[in-house]
Amino acid sequence: MTRIVHIEIDDRNLPPPTPEIDQERKVAMFDLLENNSFTMPARDGREVPAGPYKLALSIRERRLVFDIKQENDEPATEFHLSLGPFRQVVKDYFQICESYFDAVKTLPPSQIETIDMARRGIHNEGARVLKERLEGKAEVDNDTSRRLFTLICVLHFGG
Secondary structure (H helix, E strand, O other), rough: OOOOOEEEOOOOOOOOOOOHHHHHHHHHHHHHOOOOOOOOOOOOEEOOOOOOOOOOEEEEEEEEEEEEEOOOOOOEEEEEEOOOHHHHHHHHHHHHHHHHHHHHHHHHHHHHHHHHHHHHHHHHHHHHHHHHOOOOOOOOHHHHHHHHHHHHHHHHHOO
């Protein structure tokens, strides 16, 4: 499979992220670039531009925009996803993350672990929704979908 070798997040119009959210974003970007699978299926009889790819994520007119270029900066494709299907899972994810960040400061490890399991479950649900929304546009593995979902969360709420 081909892969993403560069990622850019357009967060110019968002409030600065909290330190915790900024850390989540940095880890997701690092992990994504270290190991991902991203390929585009042939659509409408058109040839698929060769990877590896550069990905720019942004939100425009309440839509999530994937602007994909080849490694040499030639445009590969751009597609837009409605944010609607992500709203509830992103909201749930931020709420559980907030609980997790608070728990780490005050609760015993057993309670932190319980909250972390719930956080991972919601994160997996977000990754599943993303894979569904990407169907026919891009194919990603579960780890890539999870990391992209983290970046969508940062864009969606801005921290």
